[in-house]
Amino acid sequence: MFVYEKKLQYPVRIKNPNPALAKFIISQYGGPDGELGASMRYLSQRYAMPYPELKALLTDIGTEELGHLEMVAAVIHQLTRKMSDEEIRKAGFDTYFVDHTAGVYPTAASGFPWTAASMQVKGDVITDLSEDMGAEQKARTTYDNILRLSDDPDVNNVMRYLREREVVHFQRFGEALRLAMEKMDQKNLYAVNPAFDR
Amino acid sequence: MNRNDSGFGSLPSYAPLAAAYVPMQENAADRYEASEALSRGTLFPGLDLPFMNVVNDTLPATPMTEMMAIDFVADELELYLDTHSDDLEAFAMYQTFLALRQEARERYSRACGPVTQQDMLGAERYTWLGNPWPWEYRTGREA
Numbered sequence: 001m002f003v004y005e006k007k008l009q010y011p012v013r014i015k016n017p018n019p020a021l022a023k024f025i026i027s028q029y030g031g032p033d034g035e036l037g038a039s040m041r042y043l044s045q046r047y048a049m050p051y052p053e054l055k056a057l058l059t060d061i062g063t064e065e066l067g068h069l070e071m072v073a074a075v076i077h078q079l080t081r082k083m084s085d086e087e088i089r090k091a092g093f094d095t096y097f098v099d100h101t102a103g104v105y106p107t108a109a110s111g112f113p114w115t116a117a118s119m120q121v122k123g124d125v126i127t128d129l130s131e132d133m134g135a136e137q138k139a140r141t142t143y144d145n146i147l148r149l150s151d152d153p154d155v156n157n158v159m160r161y162l163r164e165r166e167v168v169h170f171q172r173f174g175e176a177l178r179l180a181m182e183k184m185d186q187k188n189l190y191a192v193n194p195a196f197d198r
Numbered sequence: 199m200n201r202n203d204s205g206f207g208s209l210p211s212y213a214p215l216a217a218a219y220v221p222m223q224e225n226a227a228d229r230y231e232a233s234e235a236l237s238r239g240t241l242f243p244g245l246d247l248p249f250m251n252v253v254n255d256t257l258p259a260t261p262m263t264e265m266m267a268i269d270f271v272a273d274e275l276e277l278y279l280d281t282h283s284d285d286l287e288a289f290a291m292y293q294t295f296l297a298l299r300q301e302a303r304e305r306y307s308r309a310c311g312p313v314t315q316q317d318m319l320g321a322e323r324y325t326w327l328g329n330p331w332p333w334e335y336r337t338g339r340e341a
Binding site: 005070170 | 214216217218219220221222223236237238239240242245246247248249250252253254255257262263265266269270273274276277278280281282283311312313314315316326331332333334335336337341
């Protein structure tokens with residue numbers, strides 16, 4: 001069960017609308033390394049996890065990612081408020097606008113809609129946690145790239161915050177992998193899959 | 199190595215091959231205070247690794263950012279405790295922040311409106327519809 005909190009995890013207040021920025025930041029909503037994929041990956045992987053630390057961590061980070069999804073949506077929503085027809089054309093936002101107006105749709109910056117093909121649930125402890133560490137690095141790089149392209153301080157505060165959360169999550173997934181491996185056969189970590197061979 | 203250097207952690211001295219190892223964060227690592235933790239995006243200076251070394255300024259203090267900062271410390275400690283459940287000192291800090299979170303939630307709800315629907319317990323009318331909705335651009339103290 002989930003309960004909604006009517007607040008963001010970190011404030012989003014974008015003074016200046018700028019659809020040109022929204023065009024690429026949307027990738028962290030519905031792109032291959034975005035927050036929707038992150039939350040679906042972790043919240044789906046947890047069912048196969050045999051150890052309590054892993055069930056807890058995937059639940060808690062997956063839940064936090066839903067909050068980050070809402071923050072990215074808030075950035076897009078505020079960047080695209082009160083746009084004129086001319087601003088839409090000049091920003092190159094016309095290709096998004098024609099399909100979604102100023103709604104927030106889960107798509108990559110390239111225009112490819114969100115797909116579960118950008119994530120995996122392998123049902124194997126080492127494999128899934130290794131994917132999660134890779135996923136945090138991919139999201140971190142995406143925020144690095146956004147910070148290279150954006151010169152709006154209100155946007156960049158939010159991007160820096162979200163980027164730092166990826167660093168913390170990487171550390172926690174690494175620790176979770178350590179805890180899991182300690183419970184496994186030290187002579188052969190790959191002898192069985194403890195998520196399946198009980 | 200200085201054991202108190204919060205940017206370092208422990209690795210196994212002898213361990214199986216063909217496995218990835220991230221150092222375990224040490225117990226009693228350095229911590230930021232709550233409002234700086236929220237601005238930085240982490241409670242722990244040892245994990246604070248900003249791109250191009252640019253960091254956020256501390257947020258202006260409002261009822262909303264004060265509540266966010268307390269919630270953030272609790273959230274960050276939850277992830278830490280998921281992998282360090284035997285760290286009693288961190289758990290004591292978590293207890294402190296759970297109490298602060300409850301106080302902050304009650305204070306904010308009274309002044310600015312409910313954060314969860316449960317916060318309407320004892321309210322005179324259904325106030326869930328009121329502003330601010332979190333994704334909208336606002337500059338007031340409640341936002």
